[in-house]
Amino acid sequence: IEASDAERARLLTEDLHEADVGAILEQLDAEQRPALIQLLGDAFDFTALTELDEATRVEILEDLPAETVAEGISELDSDDAVYILEDLDSEEREEILAQMPSIERLALKRSLDYPEDSAGRRMQTEFIAVAPFWTVGQTIDLMRESDDLPESFNEVFVVDPAFRFLGRVPLDRLLRSARPVKMGEIVDEGAQIVEATDELSSVARLFQRYNLISAPVVDESRRLVGIMTIDDAVDVIEEEADADIKRLGGVGDEEVSDRVLSIARSRLPWLCINLCTAILASFVIGLFETELQKMVALAVLMPIVASQGGNAGTQTMTVAVRALATRAIGPHNALRVVGRELVVGCINGLFFACIVAGVAVWRFGIADLGVVIAAAMLVNLIAAALAGILIPLVIHRFKFDPAIASGAFVTTVTDLVGFFSFLGFAALWFGFG
């Protein structure tokens, strides 16, 4: 297909949805991607680029001439255009913007001026706004006659002469009203409003909470500047959950298309932190060298206590981090949740204390060893429960993201407490040294 057969390529992609074109681009080799886009010319819908990984997208855009990109982008809804442009470095962005018609350039620049991850970045600046004294009939006629409409829309906005947002009229309500009715009479004033500087993650929560399909975006003086649509909110929700999962797993913002070296580098910090934890734990073990020498059984059993604590701590932490992210834990129930985790820790601690004591006695035939390991297990599972819930809460309190840092702290606590309590109890009980 890549034999420069423009006609055939065009025919093949003509009926495809942009998401499918995006998938095709992803399957191609790096050099073939810009080639295909140039081959397709006007027939290529740049929306397809929004479906690609960031790394792949930037690569393609760097290889295409600025004019081609400028032309392609000016046909998009503004939110997609911004999405494509925002990952580029500023030099290239300027070059592309310079080639665009001035009205669109200004709109895009205004969007790009909002901070990253704010609603202003992802809003669509194409929308329909009318005055409250317009009638339903006038509004419908406007929509029938005007060419300069958004690609698709579900509501019309009502604004005052200063373009301040007054309310929204969903299309179904518009359709069901008689033509002479004034827009001001059927307007829904209770709409949820988004400020352009709001963080995308809280906007996404708003969409989810109120089951919104779109929401008006206003600037500081409540003037209507754009709309946020649910598809952007869905992407944000997914990205957020994705980021949470990856942070809990100790990996950065990596994607499957990233290069080997950047992946290796992005995983290093977490592994380095873990190494420090592990070395710290090994120092704790080192404190008990004499005891270990006298009773090898301790060396054999000690990882069990630490590992079980690490897992229990991770469980509690996972629940806590997720609950914080979805706002299911707040000041009103934090104390209750901590108490509950403590009880769960005690229950599971007692349960596993019995099991592990049995295993130890059966394996080494020393009854006292069972007592020691049981006590250590109980202590460590309680420590795990407290660390698992308190560490995320404290990190969250200080406005950091609990998903990033909690894991390292929690396993540090459970490792240290695990080794120290087991070897310490053993030292006390058997009176070595």
Place this chain on the structure above:
Amino acid sequence: IEASDAERARLLTEDLHEADVGAILEQLDAEQRPALIQLLGDAFDFTALTELDEATRVEILEDLPAETVAEGISELDSDDAVYILEDLDSEEREEILAQMPSIERLALKRSLDYPEDSAGRRMQTEFIAVAPFWTVGQTIDLMRESDDLPESFNEVFVVDPAFRFLGRVPLDRLLRSARPVKMGEIVDEGAQIVEATDELSSVARLFQRYNLISAPVVDESRRLVGIMTIDDAVDVIEEEADADIKRLGGVGDEEVSDRVLSIARSRLPWLCINLCTAILASFVIGLFETELQKMVALAVLMPIVASQGGNAGTQTMTVAVRALATRAIGPHNALRVVGRELVVGCINGLFFACIVAGVAVWRFGIADLGVVIAAAMLVNLIAAALAGILIPLVIHRFKFDPAIASGAFVTTVTDLVGFFSFLGFAALWFGFG
């Protein structure tokens, strides 16, 4: 407020969105919730119940008389009604259904007959469908005059005489067409269709991929039976990501509102599996009792190798599980991804081998110990990379959910390989025994 002052309660909740009413219910004590709902009577919108945790919702419904519930539910859109009913046990469900008008009862029963987690369960059965020979004007008049319309809608469907789906007409297109135009002329036939038996998770992916706002749901004979809307898809996407996070963290489907005992129980399986892993690892250590006795340094250092491997494995696994869930890894790139992880494992393995060798030599002053631990670290990080990517791929291949089981297998591998390689290399190198 709970002093049975119905008038005041009604006034206070009147202007609130159902999501906010839901939030209020959540803050109340368990006994107060049904009391408030009965107090509000007709003024209570049962949609608020869909915003609650499953456990809380079931509790409330069990405490309310069946008639009240039946009355409240018959006013909802069918997808919300099904959502509320599906968690109840079948006896209570029957009791409530028996109190409902027969048309609605049949519609709900049909939805409930579809398997859980299928599109049929979450579809809305209220929609507008017209014949292709209707004109735009007739359709608009129908919408103006009919009372029996969905609460809100964004499109009209076109069906043939057998009610088979032909296409959809978005409201904006309807509005922009002249009244005499036939619906058949402006219909969009390329719409993405959902089958009622499709799994919700794949439906949610479809919505996300094609940025859909709603999609028609058809039965086996392509008859239109309902519509899926984006708000349900958003919930599914969020639930899925949530489930992934929790499974990776080794916790079941627990929610913040669950009771202590059910939480403790739901976390047990994972901790039991981990205990087996840990005991297995301790047996491996037990094989080398003689070596440990002769050189305590081994006991002090061995957790470092195992822990570092566990973390690296978890990193790789997290990326793999997420990529499988979002379909970013498929047959076309699986081999490349495995190769890449292997290279990343080697790079990080070499890096940490050097560091840890330095630490070991500095701590114990035995150069040979550095060689042994470096070799073990390299081996274990490579094993971690392979386990982290291959185990999820294999589990996924056999149609299981990689998020549930991968963690246990991966840490088992890294623990066993970590202890065995370190102690084994030591035994060989120092020629003990």
